Amino acid sequence: MRAEALVATQGWTGLLRQAQSWAKAAPDNPDAWSFTVRAAREKKQPDAEFLGWKALCRIDPSQRGHALGLGWQLALHQEYDEALAITTWRRLAGLRSGDAKAQWKRATAYLQAGRCTRLGGLSSDQAKT
CATH class of the missing domain: 1.25.40.10 (Tetratricopeptide repeat domain)
Incomplete structure (x- = not known):
């Protein structure tokens, strides 16, 4: 080739x-x-x-x-919310259930700390409920 x-x-x-x-x-x-x-x-x-x-x-x-x-490129393009969302959700899809729960708690903490405004397409208000 x-x-x-x-x-x-x-x-x-x-x-x-x-x-x-x-x-x-x-x-x-x-x-x-x-x-x-x-x-x-x-x-x-x-x-x-x-x-x-x-x-x-x-x-x-x-x-x-x-x-x-893609997450790295999104971060380089200063699209931090999308970078966090895509890498978190992709990791969740490949983890065991206990690991997924820990990742969900981590992602929720990011939302609550104001480090991102949406998670996997959900706004921060939707994800907190």
């Missing part, structure tokens, strides 16, 4: 161009977006990386790494 050869030779400009074309032609292909993310990170193009993480989360929301990548 040409994309892998570009990674091996660190041809980030060519890889980004190829991956973005590939993602445009096949928007539900996680490989296209993964290569987009990698090349955009190496080229220090956070907007392209952000779009890649959003697409990866849309394609396969069960991948915890995708949620963490």
